[in-house]
Amino acid sequence: MKKLISAVFFMAAVLSGVNSGFAQQTQPALECGSTEYYNDMLHNDPEFAVNQALLEQFTEDYTGSYIEERKSRSEQRGASSAVRIIPVVFHVFHNFGPENISKAQILSSIEMLNEHFRKLHADTVDVPAVFKPIAADSEIEFRLATLDPNGNCTDGIVRVVSPLTYNASNNIKAVSYWPSNKYLNIWVANTVVSAGSGNVVAGYSQFPGGNPLTDGIVMDYQYVGTTGTVNSGNLGRTVIHEIGHWFNLRHIWGDANCGNDFVSDTPTHEWHHLGQCPSHPFHVNQCGAGSSPDGEMTGNYMDYSTGVCRNIFSMGQAARMNAALASSTSGRNNLWDPANLVATGTAPGTSPVPCAPTAAFNDQDK
Ligand code: ZN
Numbered sequence: 001m002k003k004l005i006s007a008v009f010f011m012a013a014v015l016s017g018v019n020s021g022f023a024q025q026t027q028p029a030l031e032c033g034s035t036e037y038y039n040d041m042l043h044n045d046p047e048f049a050v051n052q053a054l055l056e057q058f059t060e061d062y063t064g065s066y067i068e069e070r071k072s073r074s075e076q077r078g079a080s081s082a083v084r085i086i087p088v089v090f091h092v093f094h095n096f097g098p099e100n101i102s103k104a105q106i107l108s109s110i111e112m113l114n115e116h117f118r119k120l121h122a123d124t125v126d127v128p129a130v131f132k133p134i135a136a137d138s139e140i141e142f143r144l145a146t147l148d149p150n151g152n153c154t155d156g157i158v159r160v161v162s163p164l165t166y167n168a169s170n171n172i173k174a175v176s177y178w179p180s181n182k183y184l185n186i187w188v189a190n191t192v193v194s195a196g197s198g199n200v201v202a203g204y205s206q207f208p209g210g211n212p213l214t215d216g217i218v219m220d221y222q223y224v225g226t227t228g229t230v231n232s233g234n235l236g237r238t239v240i241h242e243i244g245h246w247f248n249l250r251h252i253w254g255d256a257n258c259g260n261d262f263v264s265d266t267p268t269h270e271w272h273h274l275g276q277c278p279s280h281p282f283h284v285n286q287c288g289a290g291s292s293p294d295g296e297m298t299g300n301y302m303d304y305s306t307g308v309c310r311n312i313f314s315m316g317q318a319a320r321m322n323a324a325l326a327s328s329t330s331g332r333n334n335l336w337d338p339a340n341l342v343a344t345g346t347a348p349g350t351s352p353v354p355c356a357p358t359a360a361f362n363d364q365d366k
Pocket residue numbers: 032033034035241242245251
């Protein structure tokens with residue numbers, strides 16, 4: 001109870017920080033608004049609740065066979081034989097300010113995502129030894145679209161000049177949107193307000209099963225990529241976290257004191273670690289009977305720890321994400337379908353034809 005009370009006080013302090021600095025907010029006090037949005041949809045969209053329940057059942061069945069299937073697959077054919085490619089479009093909403101991030105910054109985000117989702121990044125050395133056996137290559141990759149929904153040439157970046165870039169929320173999505181069963185929509189804005197809570201956040205995501213027209217991720221420009229305007233403490237890793245939600249991952253602390261994230265191999269966490277990077281082992285047996293003797297996995301992408309701290313998806317999380325991608329819920333299983341990869345210009349082994357040069361009216365596109 002004492003822990004719960006201190007957690008409530010902590011959240012209250014965070015929330016009051018948001019309220020007092022709302023207009024001048026340059027660094028969101030809250031990492032992510034996805035859970036609030038999830039709860040909002042759960043209460044207001046009966047279809048979302050049904051879709052989520054069905055997906056949870058599907059995930060349970062899928063996860064059971066996934067890990068065994070992966071073992072035999074890697075024995076037979078070697079690793080990386082089952083990589084799923086996700087076509088991506090960035091919609092950059094800007095008012096000629098720093099939120100109009102460069103193409104280089106967007107490319108750095110894609111590169112970073114592929115390193116972390118495939119467990120190819122240098123920080124894997126920092127994964128505690130006890131968690132190394134379950135550190136997962138999720139076998140998911142991301143590519144900027146080279147064909148738009150009309151089959152026209154694109155670099156996968158749409159730039160929209162609009163004052164909606166300030167305190168952007170679901171209101172920007174209808175202005176620029178590509179079908180969410182074919183592309184992962186990532187909207188980038190100056191400041192972001194969670195659709196569920198009204199809090200200023202670094203980003204928020206829509207879980208599978210919701211309205212297709214709002215399906216995607218909204219990101220504050222300071223939390224995208226590894227270069228340019230990116231926040232040096234975050235290193236753009238919030239995008240990994242938000243895509244985790246888009247693939248149906250919950251927060252590792254289960255959004256409650258010693259809560260459940262519906263992943264069996266992640267240790268139960270007492271709470272999140274916003275802005276912290278605790279040394280391992282940490283909080284051993286903190287959650288009583290549900291605890292892991294190995295302590296908490298504070299480097300998990302679905303925690304709130306510092307950017308440099310975050311370095312692991314577990315095998316169970318990889319299974320859960322791949323379940324979402326194998327499911328027809330929100331058409332996630334169509335994203336990586338070979339026909340869709342051809343239609344979006346992201347098929348493996350193909351080098352896209354570069355777009356014909358157009359009049360350079362925007363320096364950011366160079
Ligand atoms: Zn989150």
